[in-house]
Amino acid sequence: MVDSVPATPVAAAAAPAAASQPAQQGQRNVVVLATGGTIAGAGASAMNSATYSAAKVPVDKLLAGLPELSKVAQVRGEQVFQIASESFTNDNLLVLAKRVSALVKQPDVDGVVITHGTDTLAETAYFLSLTVHTNKPIVVVGSMRPGTALSADGALNLVNAVSVAASKDAEGKGVVVTMNDEIQTARDVNKDVNIKTSAFQSQWGPLGMVVEGKNYWFRAPVKRHTMQSEFNIDSITSLPAVEVVYSYGNVPRTAIDAFVGTGAKAIVHAGTGNGSVADRIVPALQEARSKGVQVIRSARVPYGFVLRNAEQPDDKYDWVVAHDLRPEKARLLAALALTKTNDPKEIQRIFWEY
Ligand SMILES: NC(=O)C[C@H](N)C(=O)O
Numbered sequence: 001m002v003d004s005v006p007a008t009p010v011a012a013a014a015a016p017a018a019a020s021q022p023a024q025q026g027q028r029n030v031v032v033l034a035t036g037g038t039i040a041g042a043g044a045s046a047m048n049s050a051t052y053s054a055a056k057v058p059v060d061k062l063l064a065g066l067p068e069l070s071k072v073a074q075v076r077g078e079q080v081f082q083i084a085s086e087s088f089t090n091d092n093l094l095v096l097a098k099r100v101s102a103l104v105k106q107p108d109v110d111g112v113v114i115t116h117g118t119d120t121l122a123e124t125a126y127f128l129s130l131t132v133h134t135n136k137p138i139v140v141v142g143s144m145r146p147g148t149a150l151s152a153d154g155a156l157n158l159v160n161a162v163s164v165a166a167s168k169d170a171e172g173k174g175v176v177v178t179m180n181d182e183i184q185t186a187r188d189v190n191k192d193v194n195i196k197t198s199a200f201q202s203q204w205g206p207l208g209m210v211v212e213g214k215n216y217w218f219r220a221p222v223k224r225h226t227m228q229s230e231f232n233i234d235s236i237t238s239l240p241a242v243e244v245v246y247s248y249g250n251v252p253r254t255a256i257d258a259f260v261g262t263g264a265k266a267i268v269h270a271g272t273g274n275g276s277v278a279d280r281i282v283p284a285l286q287e288a289r290s291k292g293v294q295v296i297r298s299a300r301v302p303y304g305f306v307l308r309n310a311e312q313p314d315d316k317y318d319w320v321v322a323h324d325l326r327p328e329k330a331r332l333l334a335a336l337a338l339t340k341t342n343d344p345k346e347i348q349r350i351f352w353e354y
């Protein structure tokens with residue numbers, strides 16, 4: 001099954017420019033693309049930090065409520081979607097990435113910020129880092145509490161995002177996420193904690209911090225992204241179906257067979273431990289592979305990584321390992337890889353490099 005993109009979705013979804021703030025000389029231009037999430041959420045009372053409706057506040061209101069932004073950059077907003085991020089689809093990813101790609105080609109745009117729900121924020125950020133060709137900063141940001149809650153985190157997260165997007169020193173660093181004062185690389189960051197504002201973590205550490213409008217960098221990404229990527233959103237119109245099968249004690253083969261039956265082109269196995277596979281599941285994955293379905297072995301364990309030919313003979317079975325990518329990010333990379341090749345050796349090369 002293939003998800004396809006409607007012809008001109010962004011134009012239809014885009015809102016007029018947000019209430020803009022007075023330009024200051026020499027300021028950089030940042031476009032905020034709003035997609036919804038808790039950062040645009042509203043609760044019934046200030047006590048509601050976890051019980052609220054996501055995706056309520058339009059981007060112009062979000063920006064108008066933050067006069068501090070005018071000190072950081074010349075900012076305008078577009079409403080691309082107004083959804084909670086758990087409901088993001090492949091179509092949403094393609095529409096958003098195409099809009100980002102078009103914006104970064106404009107000489108009057110220095111950086112792009114995407115406001116996003118936190119649940120799948122890391123997936124979208126990784127997808128953008130794999131598919132948008134630019135050196136300009138792209139920053140994805142969300143919040144853990146709605147703006148109506150006590151100690152809401154969205155305002156500072158968003159000011160930090162715009163500040164990083166407007167920074168010359170953020171150029172060439174790929175897509176980053178600014179949450180909780182940290183600057184994280186899209187590839188490595190994940191939502192590892194719920195409820196708390198320290199939700200976004202990376203096992204390899206943040207790239208740096210943003211404090212009072214200044215960036216402090218400590219490392220740079222080494223995996224291929226943006227300008228070095230072999231994938232380009234401008235030439236991608238659909239994503240092949242790649243599905244994730246979660247493993248646990250007593251797991252049956254039902255989900256694997258069902259996904260093969262619905263036409264999955266690859267199955268990401270979220271295995272136990274070091275990506276181990278239950279003996280009763282191995283034949284189902286072998287059968288899937290014999291029908292041309294790619295098998296990507298990842299782990300449900302959040303940290304560490306999956307070694308090739310450890311736990312399972314990947315060379316013999318013609319399987320791919322997901323390296324340190326979480327299953328949901330492996331899904332995206334596998335889908336992009338499949339737009340180029342059906343050779344598991346090539347797909348494995350891609351998993352090592354991105
Ligand atoms: N904090 C959040 O943004 C969670 C929300 N469910 C979302 O992802 O849209």
